[in-house]
Amino acid sequence: MSIQKLTTFVEAMTRLLETKPAEAAVIERGKQLLATLVATDDWLPDAFAQPHPNYYQQYLLYADPLDRLSVVSFVWGPGQQTPVHDHLTWGLVGILRGRERATGYVLQPDGTFKAAGSSVLLPGQTTAVSPAIGDVHEVANDLADQVSVSIHTYGRNIGRVNRHVFVPATGAAKNFISGYASAVVPNLWA
Secondary structure, three states: OOOOHHHHHHHHHHHHOOOOHHHHHHHHHHHHHHHHOOOOOOOOHHHOOOOOOOOOEEEEEEOOOOOOOEEEEEOOOOOEOOOOOOOOOOEEEEEOOOOEEEEEEEEEEOOOOOEEEEEEEEEOEEEEEEEEEOEEEEEEEEOOOOOOOOEEEEEEOOOOOOOEEEEEEOOOEEOOOOOOOOOOOOOOOO
């Protein structure tokens, strides 16, 4: 197993961000780059694809030292899901294995959130979020009997960003910082 594909992706995203493109260009080109990364499932080390029996795992694969991007593997046990949450930056999601369902939410005039439709992503497919195109969603493993793994890329080190989870029916928000599944990050590059 070689992480060269991840290295190539990180290098290409870094070169893209160095040109300081508009967010729409980052999302458009970034989705293409991420689609290439998740096109084949032969590069992610097992240590970054381990499920937890009770809740999804978020493993840091790369954090840019200038806080321009992070790359994370999300590992979903059967039926696991996130709460409704935001990101406060652009984000790209690519499915490596399994099947993932994302449900977008829209803020209503009364301060509540209403579900705005769901989509299911299969291996090799990508999607995006951002405050400009829709930033609040809930994500779930769409498989009741298998683990799903997705690769997420964000415009910041997402594990350090003070974000929000929401109660859709009331609009109540709670701050959270997600962190990562492991306090010690193995050296992928060794």
